[in-house]
Amino acid sequence: MFNVIYLITIILYCLSVLGYFIDFIQNNRKANRIAFWLLSIVWVLQTTIFLLRMAELNRLPILTQFEGLFFYAWVVVTISLFINWYFRVDFLVFIANVFGFVMMAISLFVPTGDVSQQLSQLLISELLVIHVVLILLSYAAFNLAFAISLMYVMQHQMLKRKIWGKRLLRFGNLSKLDKLAFIMTMFAFPTFLLGIILGFVWSSIELGELPFTDAKVISSLVVLGVYAVYLYQRVVKLVRGYTMALLNIAAFLLLLINYFMLSRFSEFHLWY
Template sequence: VNWIYPITIVLYSLSVFCYFIDFLQNNRKVNRVAFWLLSVVWLLQTGYFIIRAISLGQVLAISSLDGLFFYAWTVVTVSLVINWYFRVDFIVFFTNLVGFAMLAFSLFPRNIDRLEALHSLLSLELLLIHISFIFLSYAAFTLAFAYSIMYVIQHQMLKRKKWGKRLQRFGSLTSLDKMAFIFTMIGAPLLLIGIIQGYIWATVQLDEFQWFDPKVLSSFLTLLIYLVYLYNRVVKHKQGYGFALLNIAGFLVLCINYFLSSQYTSFHLW
């Protein structure tokens, strides 16, 4: 049943991501996708317990692995019931943030004996997932950066009254601002999930997690900038030229994070 773990963590990550989008945008279609992804996660978790019961003659062993996995299964079960009968979507989102963290930590429990093959498999799978989510977030932030650059250029052209066909090809400021927001909204949770998974992997593979590693610090700074941007857009309903510049600043920090801090990191290869 080793294959259940990486598949479950990927699907759970996608479900939390969709709930995050719905939380920001009140998108019912995305909410339904999140619900069905969560349902598949529940089926996988339940299947794990059934297979374990058949093969070992017991559902749970007394270990932190089974405790955290069962906790995550309970959270998912309650979330599905709430989402199906009560439609309290934000409760489902915040609850599953915790549930996802518990499930992720259940992959690498401490102070218990695990088979070396399982440990290697899960380490590799989580590292690949971590890298994938990070680079997907980079792609989203790149698009947000492009739209923000276009916003700034068009804003300056309008300010200087440079009319013409080139100005028309940029599209409206409103549409540029909206697209920058959408791609930032996609990139931020992807980056957050990638950081969480990277931390879990590092705590297992490294003797000591390097909190003050340049790569780690710059990653947190990048995430903070984009979260500040989203907070002002979603909560305070602020937008415009200043926030386009903030989005650009976030991408520049991201570039520093990738190209410069990588030269001084003690454990990152990229």
């Protein structure tokens, strides 16, 4: 049943993203509505999968690479649906869920099994669970900030080149996009920081050391520093607009490198 539900979820997610893409290209409101309801069904199925796996493993399913990718996609769908329902930012759900769908698609190619019993005994602790949840929540929020910043850059270029039309109007005004990107980053930054701190605390308690020389830890601190620069420029220097959107995009690309590439060189995240 788990495999069947997961396959159906992937197919519906693909159709939803396709519907949003058609709307983006053709300004097709009907495709947008169908895509929204398909994405809502995807969220229900994702939640069902999450609960089934939690009941099967008797723990919060976020510790393996498969579970992390799935949880990431679930959070992206959840937050994007919320923003779309309350703020009505057209195209945001499409751009954000391209990444959510990619994460779920990648999860098809990683092992779905549980961690070993010995490793499970080491990992099952409140500190580590909170650490992983906070990190994945921050990743999803940074994802949405990236999507909003990308929309800002696209609209800025359309205005600069005087490309008028319905699509331009549906992006919303630039100041609203700038504010939403800032809000999402403001939520994600302290969440990411707290996640890193709790990771250090867990490592100190369980392993008796602080992994400052680990590749993924170093890269995570670099990513944190880049987002700190963004917030400093935005809050203290009062910088707005195109430059800040580009900085937010660059920071998220660094985050992707940190998540996918540098994890391979990590000696600390043994289970991921």
